[in-house]
Amino acid sequence: MDLFVARVVDGFNNGVIYGFLALALVCVYRGTGHLNLAQGEMAMFSAFTAYAFYAAGLPVVLAILGACVVGFIAGGVVERVLIRPLGHHADYSILLVTIGLFLMLNAGAGVIWGGDPLPFPAPVPSTPDDYISFLGTRLRYQQILVFVVLVVVMVGLFLLFRFTRLGLAMRATASNPDSARLMGMRVNQINGLGWMMAAGVGALIGALVAPSTTLTTGMMFNFLIYAAAAATLGGFDSPVGAVLAGIVLGVVENLVGSYVDWVGSDLKQAVALVILLAVLMVRPTGLFGTKKVERV
Amino acid sequence: MSLPYRIPAGSPLDRGWRLARVAAVVVLVLALPYLVATFQLSQITSALILAVAVVGLNLLSGFAGQISLGHAAFFGIGAYTTGVMTVTYDYGAWTSFVVGMLLCFVVGVAVGLPALRVQGMYLALVTLAVGVLLPSLIRRFDDLTGGSSGLFGMELAPPDTAYFAGRAGETVWMYYVTVGALVLSCLVVWNLMNGRMGRAVVALRDNEAAAIVMGVNRAFVRTVVFGISAAIAGLAGSLFAVSAGVLTPESVSLLLTINLLVAMVLGGRASFWGPVFGGLIIYFVPIWTSDLSQGPISGVLFGALVIALVFLMPGGLTGGLTSLVHRVVVVEPRPPVDLNEDPVPDAVPPDRPEGPGEERVPAGHTATG
Numbered sequence A: 001m002d003l004f005v006a007r008v009v010d011g012f013n014n015g016v017i018y019g020f021l022a023l024a025l026v027c028v029y030r031g032t033g034h035l036n037l038a039q040g041e042m043a044m045f046s047a048f049t050a051y052a053f054y055a056a057g058l059p060v061v062l063a064i065l066g067a068c069v070v071g072f073i074a075g076g077v078v079e080r081v082l083i084r085p086l087g088h089h090a091d092y093s094i095l096l097v098t099i100g101l102f103l104m105l106n107a108g109a110g111v112i113w114g115g116d117p118l119p120f121p122a123p124v125p126s127t128p129d130d131y132i133s134f135l136g137t138r139l140r141y142q143q144i145l146v147f148v149v150l151v152v153v154m155v156g157l158f159l160l161f162r163f164t165r166l167g168l169a170m171r172a173t174a175s176n177p178d179s180a181r182l183m184g185m186r187v188n189q190i191n192g193l194g195w196m197m198a199a200g201v202g203a204l205i206g207a208l209v210a211p212s213t214t215l216t217t218g219m220m221f222n223f224l225i226y227a228a229a230a231a232t233l234g235g236f237d238s239p240v241g242a243v244l245a246g247i248v249l250g251v252v253e254n255l256v257g258s259y260v261d262w263v264g265s266d267l268k269q270a271v272a273l274v275i276l277l278a279v280l281m282v283r284p285t286g287l288f289g290t291k292k293v294e295r296v
Numbered sequence B: 001m002s003l004p005y006r007i008p009a010g011s012p013l014d015r016g017w018r019l020a021r022v023a024a025v026v027v028l029v030l031a032l033p034y035l036v037a038t039f040q041l042s043q044i045t046s047a048l049i050l051a052v053a054v055v056g057l058n059l060l061s062g063f064a065g066q067i068s069l070g071h072a073a074f075f076g077i078g079a080y081t082t083g084v085m086t087v088t089y090d091y092g093a094w095t096s097f098v099v100g101m102l103l104c105f106v107v108g109v110a111v112g113l114p115a116l117r118v119q120g121m122y123l124a125l126v127t128l129a130v131g132v133l134l135p136s137l138i139r140r141f142d143d144l145t146g147g148s149s150g151l152f153g154m155e156l157a158p159p160d161t162a163y164f165a166g167r168a169g170e171t172v173w174m175y176y177v178t179v180g181a182l183v184l185s186c187l188v189v190w191n192l193m194n195g196r197m198g199r200a201v202v203a204l205r206d207n208e209a210a211a212i213v214m215g216v217n218r219a220f221v222r223t224v225v226f227g228i229s230a231a232i233a234g235l236a237g238s239l240f241a242v243s244a245g246v247l248t249p250e251s252v253s254l255l256l257t258i259n260l261l262v263a264m265v266l267g268g269r270a271s272f273w274g275p276v277f278g279g280l281i282i283y284f285v286p287i288w289t290s291d292l293s294q295g296p297i298s299g300v301l302f303g304a305l306v307i308a309l310v311f312l313m314p315g316g317l318t319g320g321l322t323s324l325v326h327r328v329v330v331v332e333p334r335p336p337v338d339l340n341e342d343p344v345p346d347a348v349p350p351d352r353p354e355g356p357g358e359e360r361v362p363a364g365h366t367a368t369g
Helices: A002-032 A039-055 A060-086 A091-113 A141-163 A165-175 A177-182 A187-213 A221-234 A239-259 A268-282 B012-035 B038-063 B071-088 B093-112 B120-140 B166-193 B196-206 B208-213 B218-244 B254-267 B274-292 B297-312 B316-326 B363-368
Strands: A131-134 A137-140 B005-008 B329-332
Touching: A002 A039, A002 A137, A002 A141, A002 A165, A002 A187, A002 A221, A002 A239, A039 A060, A039 A091, A039 A187, A039 A221, A060 A091, A060 A187, A060 B297, A091 B254, A091 B297, A131 A141, A137 A141, A141 A165, A141 A187, A141 A239, A165 A177, A165 A187, A177 A187, A221 A239, A221 A268, A221 B120, A239 A268, A268 B120, B005 B012, B012 B038, B012 B166, B012 B329, B038 B071, B038 B166, B038 B196, B038 B218, B038 B254, B038 B274, B071 B093, B071 B120, B071 B218, B071 B254, B093 B120, B093 B218, B120 B254, B166 B196, B166 B218, B196 B208, B196 B218, B208 B218, B254 B274, B254 B297, B254 B316, B274 B297, B274 B316, B316 B329
Parallel strands: B005 B329
Antiparallel strands: A131 A137
């Protein structure tokens, strides 16, 4: 029983990371309707930025917040300089630019900070004794912190999208940019804001996850695949759905990986992807996504 | 004489210009083995193998407009089919090529079926899932595939002639086989796109609802295109297996898919020459950037180059070259011949007033306007 709980908790903690990164993907999608393949690398780069602030002598919390601000601004700059000039309907060009960005950030972090993993300090006490016992397993402060921040960000985004004028404008631009522009919405600024929010959220994830994964240039790559799966399952336009799907993916993947011998650790990732395929067969727009009605 | 020089379509000059281009390509292909060193020839072969895979991807993502983030999986299925069949079970390499392509076609159709329900980014994610699944399957079934330690010893024995003898001869043989495969796959795509099927494919891409109303069988067209695209990528994989002689799960990872996509868009999406240029770019540019500078900086340069090319050449290299050539030579379509028109055009005054039935614009004006 203890082992079972421990495995659920392990999976849950991974799932929280998937869901968190999925939130960032959702922010971009709500703006421009595109998948940002460089999202994970942007988060990774921000985590290194936080490390640079910390190494320069700032306290950890300030370093993380600083990285978030830098990420927020950088996200806006990327959107303004690299994405907006391509226009709304340039799917391939945008996909390619995000791939280029992915390559540049990944290699760039290696150039600036070297290829070796760096230790990143946690903002909460994280010696081996800092945990809460829960049903015979250990919940580390660090993990609780990530979860709490995730819930806060998720609820914040949900309220923003659902109940504010800005959120309504964001939904309108995502579903039909041309009509939204005709209705007087500043589509470009709203898209830019989506990228800025995504990059800010990404910076937060990067810095919060770094203490457990250690800081390396490859730290986010696998998470991105899971996050894309989570965002798909949750429906790309639903923050709550994305987080729930991320957590479910993490738990199911870990349980299947541990209890089904045939799957083992090699096919753990495959479990998440098979779930993704199965759900898309039944519901092509994800579990919580709204179906896009097309007028001819 | 002012540039661009205009050639009417169908004139002897136009035919000569086309013939000259074909002849130039044929001469270049035949002369290459004599012009470059053996090592460079094997590099060119590797680039052309990528080009074959890009031809497959271009059919699906370029012409049919369905983004695939999983083409490395089909490449990998072809490669591992050849690897397992020739090394473990001692079948001939040619047999394994055919089996690999058939297998890829079947898997492609199977992946194409969900593609009927999901579109755009969701389809991209379905294919991404397939692309990420394959390397983990290869690692899981390591008794068959060699797992992470790899699969060794694939080769394509050249025919027993003096021309292909020895180490250098084998390289030349592999080069010709690859060129043959490239020409074959280009012809398949060319024929497909210039027929009824091709018009259906383009119609579905540009306006799905309208195409279905006009009687296009969407399920059939989409799945068959997916299957053929996968089979071509699988052929490239088989060629890769015998030319490299070693296969690892890393060689068919997501990185390969990314490279193929970059190659397709940089070469020129939905064009026939694009995949060839794209394959050469994606193989040689990383080599040059790593010659320029050591270590991770070459990665930064490559990424920056990808972004720069998106902005500088939106139509890819093919688009860029075409507009360059059009500054010098333009082939103009011949004015359509109207059978109802007065047989003696000179008898018509050039500035007669417009009347009913006169709204036809002379073709020369539309071509320049």
